[in-house]
Amino acid sequence: MKKIPKKNFVNLLFLFGPFFLAVGLTVGLISDKWGILPLVFLISGILICAVWVGLQARKSQFWNQRSTQSTTNALVATLAVLTILGLINFLGTRYQFRLDLTETQLFTLAPQSKELLKTLPKPAKLWLFTREQNLQDEELLENYRRQSPNFKFEYIDPQARPGLAEKFNVKDFGEVYLEFDNKRQLVQTINENERLSEVRLTSRLQQITSNNTAKVYFLQGHGELEIKNAQNSISQAIQGLTDKNFTAVPLNLTEQATVPEDAAAVVVAGPKRELFEGEVTALQNYLNGGGNLMLMIDPNTDPKIDNLLKEWGVKLDNRLAVDISGQSVGLGPAAPSVTEYGQHPITKDFGNGISFYPLSRPILIEQVPNVESTPLLRTKSYPSSWAESDQKSEKLEFNEGQDLKGPLTLGVALKRKLPSQTSPTPTVSPTPTVSPTPTVSPTPTISPSPTVSPSPTTEENSQTKTKESRLVVLGNSDFAKDGLFQQQLNGDVFLNSVTWLSQQDQQPLSIRPKEPTNRRITMSTAKANILSISSLLLLPFIGFATGAIIWWKRR
Secondary structure, X not given: OOOOOHHHHHHHHHOHHHHHHHHHHHHHHHHOOOOHHHHHHHHHHHHHHHHHXXXXXXXXXXXXXXXXXXXXXXXXXXXXXXXXXXXXXXXXXXXXXXXXXXXXXXXXXXXXXHHHHHOOOOOEEEEEEOOOOOHHHXXXXXXXXXXXXXXXXXXXXXXXXXXXXXXXXXOOOOEXXXXXXXXXXXXXXXXXXXXXXXXXHHHHHHHHHOOOOEXXXXXXXXXXXXXXXXXXXXXHHHHHHHHOOEEEEEEOOOOOOOOOOOEEEEEEEOOOOOOOHHHHHHHHHHHHOOOEEEEEOOOOOOOOOHHHXXXXXXXXXXXXXXXXXXXXXXXXXXXXXXXXXXXXXXXXXXXXXXXXXXXXXXXXXXXXXXXEXXXXXXXXXXXXXXXXXXXXXXXXXXXXXOOEEOOOXXXXXXXXXXXXXXXXXOEEOOOOOOOOOOOOOOOOOOOOOOEEOOOOOEEOOOOOEEEEEEEEEEOOOHHHOOOOOOOOOHHHHHHHHHHHHHOOOOOOOOOOOOOOOOOOOOOOHHHHHHHHXXXXXXXXXXXXXXXXXXXXXXX
């Protein structure tokens, strides 16, 4: 038997270095657990390889060779590049920056969703009982998870985990449930045609995390808009309130003399007939007691609430708001479009968004002591907009002395502080400041910040606890009807107004999440045939003819 030289035998022993490295990596990757065994193999392999490299370098003067120095420089440069790339990836993971270039910001959460997630008090988990994991749904859920560590989600196969499916009472594939603080609620059922909706998810998250259900009463009996699904109803607005954890309740003040104590707000939506004196008194008493009221009064109607509005410095103008600037986008002159909003929680995130109000009346604002008023909606300036007094004329034109030049105020938000508990011995200054007689402003404008009328000066020895009543007056009710409610910002104006009136600070006030815009083209058969002929015959013929003409000239 041939004897192996000592030098070759030592080299063979050092082959265990790469072998141990391969074994350690294989064990760790296959078991997916980097325990003691794979670490022992890896460390042993690295030590053996390091000793072999050191011995070889010592024998052959390895580090003094020119090739070694060049290789070392290249290796150092490569390691530096890899280190820089690693740092860039680390910073990109730790500090994320996302840019959404889609028109409707499809991959960006709406402000309402962000505010709700940032204030999520406890962990909430979304369970998706489906086998298929849609990339669009996962992207939406990852956006939610980035906003709050308390939000988590998990895909579940109902057949693989029947016990969990039975716990949630799952009846079909695609059902999505939200769990929060031992409460479970169905969000929606997803399938190929209906993906996960941010609107529904945010609404359900808001419902399940809120402990209070506010009641909003809708006055009935005077031709107001129906709150149930009917021909002339605001059922979509009611559904929007339900999604925001409100309960809509009809109110008849001829059957009860006062507004219920549990009313978060009262809405009078487009009355066609006048209110009884007792009903107006009940609404006044409700406001004087710290209540919240929303009035949506159409033109050419007189509900007999002038005395109530006068206490707040509001007057309904009998003229019709006209806006001729919106005709290019299909809006008639009697449907003013609004892109300018006041600085107020109701409209704080509207920007230059569009809302429109078919058949509206202007609202005039007076200064009244203790009342803070903020115009919400303003039309464009004259000559694009004015208030028309002659509503029977087929030709709309501005008449000096009869009509009112724009900009016109179509909506206003007001609040009035009501002392509820004061110091027992307040000291009142001997000469209170009395505001002058209120006058109607000829041209209502929106100031950059709310204006507060002067009130009597009172010096108190202790802090006064106050509560406030709120009032929103709009010169139109059609904007909240079914069909118009979901157009542009119309629904946001209504929902944010009710939310602000309810004085529930935990309700986020911002733009509702938007759904993707449907951009499918619907064509008639004739137009489709013309498009086919032009693309298959006409365009090739034009190209062929152009080429033939160029050839003929160069021939």
